[in-house]
Amino acid sequence: MSKDKKTAFSIKRFLPESDSAPHWERYDIETEPGMTVLDGLHRIREQIDATLSWRYSCRMGVCGSCAMIINGKPGLACNTQVHDISEVHVRLEPVWNFSVVKDLVTDLSPMFDQHRHLKPWVIRSDTEALQNTQAELIQSPAALVEYLQFSYCIKCAACVAACPTVAIDPVFAGPMPLTAAHRYNADSRDDGFDQRKKALTEHHGVSHCHYAGECSRVCPKGVDPAKAIQLMKRDLVADLFRSAPRTPAAPASQVHFDRQLVNEELRPPDFTVPRKSAK
Amino acid sequence: MNNAHMKYWLVNALCGVVVLILLGGHMAGMHLDDLLALVVGSSTEPLEWAEVNVRGQSRLFTVSYVFLLGTALFHGLYGLHTILTERWSGRRAARFILFGCWSAGVILFLTGTIATVSFHLLTVTP
Numbered sequence: 001m002s003k004d005k006k007t008a009f010s011i012k013r014f015l016p017e018s019d020s021a022p023h024w025e026r027y028d029i030e031t032e033p034g035m036t037v038l039d040g041l042h043r044i045r046e047q048i049d050a051t052l053s054w055r056y057s058c059r060m061g062v063c064g065s066c067a068m069i070i071n072g073k074p075g076l077a078c079n080t081q082v083h084d085i086s087e088v089h090v091r092l093e094p095v096w097n098f099s100v101v102k103d104l105v106t107d108l109s110p111m112f113d114q115h116r117h118l119k120p121w122v123i124r125s126d127t128e129a130l131q132n133t134q135a136e137l138i139q140s141p142a143a144l145v146e147y148l149q150f151s152y153c154i155k156c157a158a159c160v161a162a163c164p165t166v167a168i169d170p171v172f173a174g175p176m177p178l179t180a181a182h183r184y185n186a187d188s189r190d191d192g193f194d195q196r197k198k199a200l201t202e203h204h205g206v207s208h209c210h211y212a213g214e215c216s217r218v219c220p221k222g223v224d225p226a227k228a229i230q231l232m233k234r235d236l237v238a239d240l241f242r243s244a245p246r247t248p249a250a251p252a253s254q255v256h257f258d259r260q261l262v263n264e265e266l267r268p269p270d271f272t273v274p275r276k277s278a279k
Numbered sequence: 280m281n282n283a284h285m286k287y288w289l290v291n292a293l294c295g296v297v298v299l300i301l302l303g304g305h306m307a308g309m310h311l312d313d314l315l316a317l318v319v320g321s322s323t324e325p326l327e328w329a330e331v332n333v334r335g336q337s338r339l340f341t342v343s344y345v346f347l348l349g350t351a352l353f354h355g356l357y358g359l360h361t362i363l364t365e366r367w368s369g370r371r372a373a374r375f376i377l378f379g380c381w382s383a384g385v386i387l388f389l390t391g392t393i394a395t396v397s398f399h400l401l402t403v404t405p
Contacts, residue, residue, distance in 0.1 A: 210361075
């Protein structure tokens, strides 16, 4: 195992108050096995340059805040170990296809605007689930599997950064919003396919995905956005030939709570009452 | 028009499959005839007048060539349209590019079809 050694971090900096264009700055820091890129950034900030800016939150690969380009590939700083990338030189730059706010911080609002445009929530054709707070939307394990993989998306923007179509076409929705749309279209509790269809099939919609596959290659959560988009194309093509209206989602189920039983189960035991002996 | 882009995309994909088949046949028969001879055991020079005449008289060849022309033009111009609209993504540019691609496609298709059908009519023995 490698011992502590100096690793050069080249970081693409941009200070809007003083810089006209981004520039590279180099920081040499001690790194050790098990240290992540995020740990390296903290060390730089603590020991060398406190002005360095980047986004992070959970430090464990579930929030998506720390996405950046690490040695030419989009990834999460918190779950990328320095010595797995390079013990000698690590290059960090802000995610591609987004405008830079400062250093490694980018403006992700275009991606989230596209995301919102595709209605990433369960849409119901009935109002019972809203009106009846005791109701449940029952879903089988088999139905869950249809979209579960795509629900793991943490909205880190690594896929959007890697997408060559987004790079040249600013109107294209991008892998994350399209995957989110398929996640809900594939959800058996959802009735929003027709509402999302217009946004998906309009100018620069899903048909502009050329299946480069880079989004799936860089996804840190194994979501496979390319697969989601192709499945969605299949569903949209099948919809072209549909003659009957889509089958609506199953109605909300009434779950009956036996309040007496619940109260008895929650009541603490009465130690004054003799226990019945087992026969 | 609802779902127009998905319909164009589907037609483009189907045209790609048709082009693969028909162009494959064209390449094998016209340009890889020596290789084909190894497989089928005989060889005729496709550009000999007798062979050209046979193809010209055949309604099947004529229809196939027109079909290949149409599907290849649609597939190619759809791709060109996609590249151009990704580069220039405004609505006005999109309308201009769509008009340009359709115009080029129709003109080229009509020219090629007239040439193919004319040759067929010339070669058919009255």
